Amino acid sequence: MNDTASTLASQAYTQLRTELLAGAIEPGSKIRIRQICAHIGVGLSPMREALNRLVNEGLVIQSDRRGFTAAPLDLDDLADLTLARSELNAAALRDAIAYGGTRWEEQAVLAHHRMAQAGVGSPEWDGLHRAFHAALLSACRSQRLLQYCAQLFDAADRYRLMARASGGGRDTASEHAAILQALVERDANLAVALLRAHVEATALLVRRAMVTRLPAA
Numbered sequence: 001m002n003d004t005a006s007t008l009a010s011q012a013y014t015q016l017r018t019e020l021l022a023g024a025i026e027p028g029s030k031i032r033i034r035q036i037c038a039h040i041g042v043g044l045s046p047m048r049e050a051l052n053r054l055v056n057e058g059l060v061i062q063s064d065r066r067g068f069t070a071a072p073l074d075l076d077d078l079a080d081l082t083l084a085r086s087e088l089n090a091a092a093l094r095d096a097i098a099y100g101g102t103r104w105e106e107q108a109v110l111a112h113h114r115m116a117q118a119g120v121g122s123p124e125w126d127g128l129h130r131a132f133h134a135a136l137l138s139a140c141r142s143q144r145l146l147q148y149c150a151q152l153f154d155a156a157d158r159y160r161l162m163a164r165a166s167g168g169g170r171d172t173a174s175e176h177a178a179i180l181q182a183l184v185e186r187d188a189n190l191a192v193a194l195l196r197a198h199v200e201a202t203a204l205l206v207r208r209a210m211v212t213r214l215p216a217a
Contacts, residue, residue, distance in 0.1 A: 006049075012042045013050035020059045020070055021154055023161050028072035031060065057151055059158075071158075075210060078159055082203040085152045089199065090192045092140040092149050097188045100139025105184060111135035112180045120172060126157075132176065136183060136195070156202070163205035170201060 016036065019025050037047050051068050054060040061069050071077075096104065112135075115128040133153055140146055175198045182191035 008042045008046035009049035009053075012040050012046050013053050015040050016050055017054060017057075017059065017154075020054065021157055023158065025070045027070050027158065029070050030066060031068040031070060033068065058155060073159060073162070073210065075207065078203060078206060078210070081152065081155055081159070082199060085149075085156060085199050086196045088145060088149050088152065089137065089195055092137040092142070092145050093183075093192055093195055094188050095141055095145075096137050096139035097183060097186055097191060099141055104135075104139035107138065108132075108135045108180060108183055112176060115176070116173060130154075130157075136179065156199075159206040159210075160202055162209045163202065170205065172198075175201070 016025075025031070031051070033044065033047055033051075037044060040047070042050075051060055051062070055062050055068075059071050061071050063069070111128070111132040115125065115132045118125045118128050130153060134146075134150065137146060137149055175194070179191060179194045179198060182194055
């Protein structure tokens with residue numbers, strides 16, 4: 001693939017990924033390649049390259065019978081995703097706390113401050129929320145582990161959108177603050193326990209929303 005085609009594939013990947021994560025493309029729906037090419041403004045070759053990258057990330061499924069489809073949302077996948085996030089985040093956070101220095105701690109504090117100042121529901125909160133969770137783990141020495149954690153965060157965001165309207169009285173601001181405080185105190189056991197609880201609380205709300213809205217899931 002030449003440089004131009006590679007650039008077009010990257011553009012298609014970025015836009016398609018954004019629409020998948022935002023729910024603009026309905027989970028489980030067939031991706032009609034020619035229609036999506038016209039929508040994004042790229043040719044078949046760059047689009048197939050973009051779709052293959054999204055298959056590798058688990059956001060798109062490819063089958064001989066149906067072609068490409070947006071990954072569905074279902075209870076079994078939610079349970080699997082939650083377990084994977086809990087375990088990998090725990091490993092990355094423990095390593096970050098063990099080896100992270102003052103600069104890492106300051107970056108986590110700054111990321112939390114920016115997120116808290118924006119407030120839940122603001123247009124910029126989602127990006128700042130992602131940045132905060134990334135900052136918590138960023139001192140982990142394994143780049144592969146960080147990459148997996150980032151991919152799982154994005155996959156979980158597709159589910160989190162379902163539960164956004166039914167917050168259930170949850171105080172996510174306090175949850176984030178408690179995780180950060182444990183990090184600053186270098187209490188790895190507490191920080192990991194709080195992060196696990198945070199991930200699992202989100203999954204519980206999503207599960208309730210799915211049972212209500214998607215009883216066949």
